[in-house]
Amino acid sequence: PLIETRKGWALYQRNELLSIATQSLFWAMLDLLDGAERDIYNTEEFVSWVLHTEIVNEALAGDGAKVIEQLVTERRNAIPAMSAWEDENHEIALGRKALTLYADHKKRRVHTEIIRTSLEILITLIARGWDEGGYGRKFPFPEDYFAYYPINLNSFERLALNEWKNMQFKELLGWLINHWSIEAHMRVALQKMNRDRRDTFQVRPTDQGLKVVSKPEPVYTTPRFRQALQVLRDIGAIEKPDPSKNIFRLTEYGRIQLNAVG
DSSP states (O other): OOHHHHHHHHHHHHHHHHHHHHHHHHHHHHHHHHTOSSOOOSHHHHHHHHTTSHHHHHHHTTOTTSBHHHHHHHHHHHOOOTTOTTSTTSHHHHHHHHHHHHHTTTTSOOHHHHHHHHHHHHHHHHHHOOSSSTTTTTSOOOTTGGGSOOSSHHHHHHHHHTTTTTSBHHHHHHHHHHHTTHHHHHHHHHHHHHHHOOOOOSEEEETTEEEEOOOOOOOOOOOSHHHHHHHHHHTTSEEOSSTTSOOOEEOHHHHHHHHHHO
């Protein structure tokens, strides 16, 4: 009875990793734009400039001319088992690595590693494949929902299986910067300004070129774990044996309820 629940959380985690990869890439691009020694007036100009930097060349690590389909095949042949989530090449470990790298950015230059790690997360997710495609039938969304959220598992799958497939690695990075980074942010920010009168711009077009307002840190989302634990405590299904430690165990009532579904 819990298999469908497990599949739902797997989809949630896949979406989370897609989010971490794109957030990390967005931060790296904003930081590079903020530190550019010349005025850059639009996204296309920025892409053209950043793809020729040493940082990007090092991030691609000699794979820039490889076609995405080839990189995905190579990763699929070497991908860790789904259960080996502590393996450094597992997408879960790569997600943690991206956030750890960001945490170090005030101590050292991490752009090369963050860009590479973000790309590796995406390639690994593609190589892992899709059980039911996108969000499957588990999460119904309003008809126009994704018009406001262009970066999602449905668009990710469609692009990975079609438009990205024959791109070179360097071309894909340019596409991501253009469509899923600065340009996507400004488009969504404009929609929010028009719809809700909310100013959420992190980068603005000005007469002096693109100007960075702030650089959001890449973070995990909040899946309501604390609220779920509190509900289980409220109904007496779990308890804390030691109030000073954040460790829970099933109560007798909790075991009865678990046995009822298992």
